[in-house]
Amino acid sequence: MELAGLLTYGIFFLTLVGIYGLLALGLNVQWGYAGMLNIGVAAFFTVGAYTSAIITTAESSGHLGGFGLPFPVGLASAMALSGILALGVGLITLRLRSDYLAIASIGIAEIVRLTLKNEGWLTGGVRGMAGIPRPLAGLIPGYDATLYLLLVLAFVAAVYWANERAWRSPWGRVLRAIRENEAAARAMGKNSLLFRLQAFVLGAVVMGLAGALYAHFVRFISPEAFNPLFATFLIWVMLIAGGSGNNRGALLGAFVIWIVWSATEIFVTRLPEDLVTRAGALRVLLIGILLQVILLARPQGILPERPPRPERHE
Amino acid sequence: MIQVEHLSKSFGGLRAVNDCSFTLEEGAITGLIGPNGAGKTTVFNMIAGFIKPSGGRILFEGQDVTGFSPERLFSLGIVRTFQIPHEFSRMTVLENLMLVPPAQSGENLFSSWLRWGAVRREERDVRRKGEEVLEFLELTHVRDELAGNLSGGQKKLLELGRTMMTDAKLVLLDEPAAGVNRTLMGKLARMIQQLHRERGYSFCIIEHDMDLIAELCHPVIVLAEGRVLTQGSMESIRRDERVLEAYLGHSGAHETEGAA
Amino acid sequence: MSLLSMEKVTGGYGEADILHDVTLRVEAGEIVVIVGPNGAGKSTAMKAIFGLLKLRSGQIRFDGQDITNWKPDRVVRRGICFVPQTDNVFPTLTVQENLEMGAFVRNDDIRPAMERVFELFPPLREKRRQAAGTLSGGQRQMVAMGRALMLDPKLLLLDEPTAGLSPIFIDQIFQIVKQVNATGIGILMVEQNAKQALAIANRGYVMAQGANRHEGTGQELLADREVAEMFLGG
Amino acid sequence: MDILQLLIYGIVLGGVIALGAIGVSLTFGILGFANFSHGDLMSTGAYIALIFFTTLAWPLWIALPIAMIATAALALAIDRSLYRWFRTRQPVILLISSFGVALILRSLVQMIWGPDTITYQTGIQMPYRVAGLRIRPDQITILLCTIFLVLAVHLFLQRTKMGKAMRAMADNPNLARLSGIDTERVVLWTWVLGGGLAGAAGVFLGLDTRLHPEMGWTLLLPIFAAAILSGIGKPYGAIVGGLVIGIVQEMSTLVIAAAYKPAIAFAILVVMLIVRPTGLFSGRSTV
DSSP states (O other): OOHHHHHHHHHHHHHHHHHHHHHHHHHIIIIIITOOOOOOHHHHHHHHHHHHHHHHSOOOSSSSOOOOOOHHHHHHHHHHHHHHHHHHHHHHHTTSOHHHHHHHHHHHHHHHHHHHHHOHHHHOGGGOBOOOOOTTTTSSTTOHHHHHHHHHHHHHHHHHHHHHHHHHSHHHHHHHHHHHOHHHHHHTTOOHHHHHHHHHHHHHHHHHHHHHHHHHHHSOBOGGGGSHIIIIIHHHHHHHHHOTTOHHHHHHHHHHHHHHHHHHHHHHHTSOHHHHTTHHHHHHHHHHHHHHHHHHHOTTOSSOOOOOOOOOOO | OEEEEEEEEEETTEEEEEEEEEEEOTTOEEEEEOSTTSSHHHHHHHHTTSSOOSEEEEEETTEEOTTOOHHHHHHHTEEEOOSSOOOOTTSBHHHHHHTOSTTOGGGSHHHHHHOHHHHHHHHHHHHHHHHHHHHHHTOGGGTTSBGGGSOHHHHHHHHHHHHTTSOOSEEEEEOTTTTOOHHHHHHHHHHHHHHHHHHOOEEEEEOSOHHHHHHHOBSEEEEETTEEEEEEOHHHHHHOHHHHHHHHOOSOHHHHHHHO | OOSEEEEEEEEESSSSOSEEEEEEEEOTTOEEEEEOSTTSSHHHHHHHHTTOSEEEEEEEEETTEEOTTOOHHHHHHHTEEEEOSSSOSOTTSBHHHHHHHHTTTOOSOOHHHHHHHHHHOHHHHHTTTSBGGGSOHHHHHHHHHHHHHTTOOSEEEEEOTTTTOOHHHHHHHHHHHHHHHHTTOEEEEEOSOHHHHHHHOSEEEEEETTEEEEEEEHHHHHHOHHHHHHTTOO | OOHHHHHHHHHHHHHHHHHHHHHHHHHHHHHOSOOTTHHHHHHHHHHHHHIIIIISOOOHHHHHHHHHHHHHHHHHHHIIIIIHHHTTSOHHHHHHHHHHHHHHHHHHHHHHHOSSOBOSSOSOOOOEEETTEEEOHHHHHHHHHHHHHHHHHHHHHHHSHHHHHHHHHHHOHHHHHHTTOOHHHHHHHHHHHHHHHHHHHHHHHHHHSOBOTTHHHHHHHHHHHHHHHTOTTOHHHHHHHHHHHHHHHHHGGGTSOGGGHHHHHHHHHHHHHHHSOSSTTTTOOOO
């Protein structure tokens, strides 16, 4: 590959890592901070992507739309709608044993997936949605992709900052306390439901943001891209590999696992012709085995959780 | 301070607490004793809001607090400890304490994002308070250790220390001396007395160690079979044949009718 | 040679010892009661026999064999059965099934053993198809003891069998203990109801703060004022 | 379509769901975790039967038991190689691991048999017509086999020593250990039973509709809903739960688009969680 091609690929690669990094950061708030099992990351990712797409695209006969509103409005709506969805799920399940949340989150993801496929008037159905505008396009001719990468990275930085501050704040402390021992946290006067709900919604809002950024990046979205494999499972592997409870771990996990994932793609394309059609499954298999190996060998991840050190006072 | 009126609780047909009434006086260290199965822990859990009574009421400073959640009772000034220490194991010892103060402005997510300066100032104060408590508990050397790694005795101290991080009015101690050696027990007793004297906490203590009860508590309430058998000073309790009877068990069926 | 002997057993769950040089023995066919204030380490002593404790020193012998630190299922097979204080039945299983579970390790005909249990506890025969969870407290204790008897143990360990029961049931339980003992089974029992327990015991031990304090026949201990006062400290 | 016709479809589907829910219920009761790989275990069983049933053209009464045994063996192998190591850790780790196992199984199925829809038999079965109702011979087979299997499970749990030990362990694991019950063997049998039933459920699902790598995953939600509806950890309730979910799902097509059938299970689940939030996992502490 020549240098230009490599550079283009690098930008493409890093943009996706950034988007996946956001998803991992969102999941880190839910699982790493608060111990809440969200097996339906895909739902919030999808809602984010489609919301922003519908809000910002020009009119199309294929689906609801034609609002043509600016990108920031799309982004904000995406985050808001994901958050509202999380609020509903959370209100029903967060009082209960964590398995219920896991099961209910799968349910939400399934319903979102069914809606996606069947409500063509809203989402374009299996044909998907095209012509999603990319912000900052044409600002510096020839540098569209680079600019967008910078935008994504700016969001990653902002979310990382917000996550870290939340982790170090009394808010994060209460959340960890609830995760460790809910009865004791309640005896110390902390309203566990309220805090978990906040964490769940916050995580979902970040996932919604990631969805929107993804939609504006690829500019064409269809149900294919939002299957639970890409949009839920990979993110779990990223977070656990990187180190749940550690924001740097979440980002590192996104980076490393995306490399692994991309590498498996290169690997399977070299397989004999007749096997290539089934190669996608092989990649999933490898990632599935990788998760088990991590769980067995290093469950705390590459960068384990570390409690924040309060600043020294003089 | 606390009035327990006709409190009852059954678990699957078994009457753990049966028409139990007593008062915890303000400024007192009240001992709650009784043989196993007397319903002490159940009464305790009902006062702390962890179990809902099936009958009767609990008044705190005249207010009906029956069935309040633990969070709400905490905000009213009722703080409890656990018999088996409920530490937050993957948090440092200092964090375990810093968690406690109620309504910290940094518990609001937006404040911790947008008003970090103010949150930090407050954190400094909370931290100072936490370090004072650690000093009091003589645990300064394990300040940054994960609480899960502490020894059983240290966890017990931490459990007591958490009650010092808030302006409690009534502290409910669930077997503070259980599984604790004599030296540490002496230390705990000293600390409880000091808190009582200097901070004006009222205490209610469930404890099996009668020496500790004798040293700390006045009055002592004796529960047996889910209700109050008697109360008074430890000396008078020791002389009370009925109490001895309750602890040693009655001698046979023929005597039980008179006793009941 | 004693059926069971604990020699200078010291140990606990974690780094802190709960038992200090505890020594006790049970002769074949005896009822031995351990009494003492709450938190004295009575139940812990029983758990030590079942290998559920970390022992730092001391030896536990049963029927001529060293069983120190054996795993629970091995101790069960060897002939000691344990009845916990709470959660001692399978609530959704019927009475009969509870008894069958007691004999899980046996592969021979368990009907004679079950018949003996029913003879000992006639109410259980009538209720044998009823779920154990629906029984009264006293009947549950019968099921719990019956479950333990299904292996024809030589020694039965009872952890506070009367805790939380009303006086009528308490009397019943002590009657049952005597009956079980009459079939030749040794009994080691931790009890809160010291008077009644000592009244039926051959011998008793008083424990306090994880160590032996007094030892004697049931009658001796009952007459000892010092023993009585130990419960209330001072 | 006729309500009675839908009822028949609902009962057939309900039987399949019930077989799956019994397995989920058992693993929850005895091992204490929600097994997210159960649906894909079903798919795997269905595809294994494909070898014997379609490729080798053996009759169902041979192919079905072989598929069940193979699926049980697979479930056992997964337990030995993975779940066993997580058992001493938090149950949530088991759940996450099982989620991964689900994907491993699904991708294996895809790699071996391809991503497309397959049927056991080519050609169209002529449905019987009774009083205006249509019922296919396959559906009758499914119903009879399901009834047979449920009865067999019932007898196993009620009459055999191991079945009783399984119920005992779900009731009170500590007492089971104190009674000398070999808990590892109980776990083994739990997988054998749960896996075998999953295999059968998969085959029946394949007979009723078609085979697809995602067939089991799609049914996971209804299965969980059925298990929760009846009180998870209670294998008998799972049968009732399965029938209710199956029938309501089929009946729902009268009101809403058929594509949303799986969402019905979720709706029932949500209603359950709101109406009876506690006591479902009765006796078990919250994580």
